[in-house]
Amino acid sequence: MIETALELLTNNQDLDSKMAQAVIDEMMTGQTSDIQIAAYLAALSTKGESIAEITGSARAMRQHALPITTHRPVMDIVGTGGDQSGTFNISTTTSFVVTAAGVPVAKHGNNAATSKSGAADVLSALGAKIDLQPEQVEKLLHQTDQAFLYARTYHQAMKYVAPVRHSLGIKTIFNILGPLTNPANPQTMLLGAYDKALLVPLARVLHNLGVQHALLVHGQDGLDEVSLSADTDIVELKDGQITEMTLVPEDYGFAKVPLSDLKGGTPSENAGITREILNGNCQDAKRQIVILNAGCALYAANYVDDISAGIQLAQETIDDGRAFEQLTQFIQATQEV
Template sequence: MIKTAIQTVSQQQNLTFEEAAQVISEIMTGQAEEIQIAALLTALTAKGETADEIAGAAQAMRQAALEFPKQPAGLDIVGTGGDHSNSFNISSTAGLVIASLGYDVVKHGNRAASSKSGAADVLEALGFPINQEVDQAEQMLKDNHFTFLFAQKYHQAMKYVAPVRRGLGIRTIFNVLGPLANPAEPKQMVLGVYDGALLEPMAQVLHQLGVQSANILYGTDGLDEASISAPTKLVQLRGDNIQFQTITPEEFGLKRATKEEIVGGTAQENAAITRAILSGEERGAKRDIVVLNAAIGLNAVNPTITIKEGVKLAQEALDDGRVADLLATLTAAEAVE
């Protein structure tokens, strides 16, 4: 199949959902040579991937993953990365806020690829047990409404692709597949993208993957999160319907800041930022951008909550210590192991 796929894509023709799934499945089961993988990924990048190709590839990645009990009521909140903003770990912190309000957050992520600190890095620095076994991760979700699925653990078949990606050194389809490959397959999602041109295609991809409610975001200052320093383009997927809107911090009572005010650093530095937000020590732009993104997550997991109402709920959860208490509970599990 991969030889046929290379020929098709190199002629600027698109693969179907089924063809993309089949060829990525071949790669993930070690049936393709590295030179073939490199040729396919390069040709796809040169052509530009379609929604069908991304969705089919993501489906194959999910099927190749270590199995985790499906969590249809759950939410994942994640960015594609690649925005070069050097921001702190906004979505990981927002995920804790959402979970503290009683909604199941199944965070799927990895170590940093294009920044100094990925989700796995900052959670580890916070003391969270990122390498839990499947049953432990599932129990943590049941007990605390939050868990983390470490991509390196759940997607071991990526070993066939990793050397090729390193050798190519260019953006490939796998840059956008990571956020789509959550083995728990939650039906609710917040997905930040690094390019506004990805908003509608990614909404189509999520729909094909069975996601029921999603908010897809692009900060117009180049952020793969809802921005506190510029308008944010928002695509809302609800069932079969897709709606487009642009939002600003001010319409939710938040003060506009500069992009420099949300810059982070290493995993340890970003963990310190998260702790400062949770303790109430940080009450400026960093807190506000977490509140805004948490509100958008609340709206995705429960569309009866407006973003404005979500902002108020997130602020209350931070102010009354619920989020800090949740983090203390989650990190206590590390001490026990």
């Protein structure tokens, strides 16, 4: 199949979703050579990945992932990465607030690729055990309503592709597949993208994958988060309908800050920032951006009627101690499951 796909791509023709799925299936089962993988990824990147190609590729990766069963619907709070911003781990910190507020979160992530600290890095620095098997994750979700699905554990078939990706050194379709291939199959999402041009296509892909409600966000300063240093472009997917909007922090009572106020550092440094936000000691812009993102996530999860109500609930969840209690219980539970 990959030979046929390469012929189409080199003629600047799109693949349908079934062919794209079949090619990734061949890669994930070791049926393709490194040269074929490299040629395919480069050709696809040069042409530009279509919605059908991304959808089919994501379906193939989900099929090859270790499966897990969730006891009730979960959400994911995740970014594509690649924004080169050097911020602290905003979405990971946000996930504790959202879970503590009442929404189960199954976060899918990995070690850092383009930053100092990815989700896996900061969680490890916080003391969490991250390399958990499906039955352990299912138990953790049942006990704490929160889990982390370590991409290296759940997408072991990527071993056939990873060396080629590393050698190529360019962005490929796999840079955007990570947020789309959570084995927990989240029904709702807050998804950040490094490029505004990805928002609408990714929303359509999420619809194809069965996601019911999602906010896809890109800060106008380049962040793959809801930003506090600029306005944020948002695409909302809700019940199959796609709406574009702009979020202005001042409209929700937040003052814009320099991006430097949101900078992080090493996993250990970022773990300290997360603790200080969740225990209420941090009252600066880092707390505010977590509250803003948590408010958006709670709305995307259909837990509140609008973003403003989500922001209010996020503030209360930190101030009354629930967020820090969630962090403490989660870390302990990862060591015991």
